[in-house]
C-alpha cells in the first residue's frame with residue numbers, strides 16, 4: 613500500500629469526497645431557509661467547476677447539464693452566424709432550457725438533497741461499471757447506521 617502522506621490518487625480523492633458530500637447531504641437541514649437552499653445550489657455548481665480531476669469534473673458538470681448547455685451554445689453561435697436560423701433558434705433555446713433543468717441540485721430539504729446526490733453518484737457508478745446503490749438506504753449508510761446495528 614502507498615504511504616498515507618502521498619498526494620491522493622483519483623480513487624482516494626473520489627472516496628474521500630463522496631464521504632464528505634453524502635455526510636453533508638444527510639445532515640443538511642430538514643427545512644432549510646431560502647438562503648441555505650440557494651447557497652447549496654451554488655456550492656455544487658462551484659464544486660463541479662473546481663473538483664481536481666478534470667474528466668470527473670467535466671462529466672459531473674455534464675450530469676448537472678452545464679457542459680451540455682455549453683455545447684449547444686457553441687453550436688448556436690457557429691451555425692447562427694453562417695445561416696439564418698431565426699425560426700429554429702427560439703425552439704432550440706426552449707429545448708436547452710428544459711434540459712438544463714433536468715438534474716440541478718435538489719436543495720429543498722435533507723431527503724431531496726441526499727437522494728439527488730445518491731443518484732448523481734450512481735451515474736458515476738454506472739459509468740465505471742460499479743454496483744448501483746439503493747438510494748432508499750442513503751441515510752442508513754451516511755447518518756443513522758445500518759438497521760442491523762452493525763455500526764452501533
Ligand code: FAD
Nearest residue numbers: 623626627629630634667668671672730731733734736745
Ligand atoms: P466510491 O464510489 O468512492 O463510494 C464510496 C462509498 O459510497 C461506497 O463504499 C458505498 O458505501 C457508498 N456509495 C456508493 N454509491 C453510492 C450512492 N449512489 N449513494 C450513496 N452512497 C454510495 N472516477 C473515475 O474514474 N471517473 C470519473 O469520471 C469519476 N467521477 C467522479 C465524480 C465525482 C463528483 C466524484 C466525487 C468522484 C468521481 N470519481 C470518478 C471517483 C469514483 O466515483 C470513486 O470514488 C472511485 O472509483 C473509488 O470508488 P470506490 O469503489 O472506493 O467507492
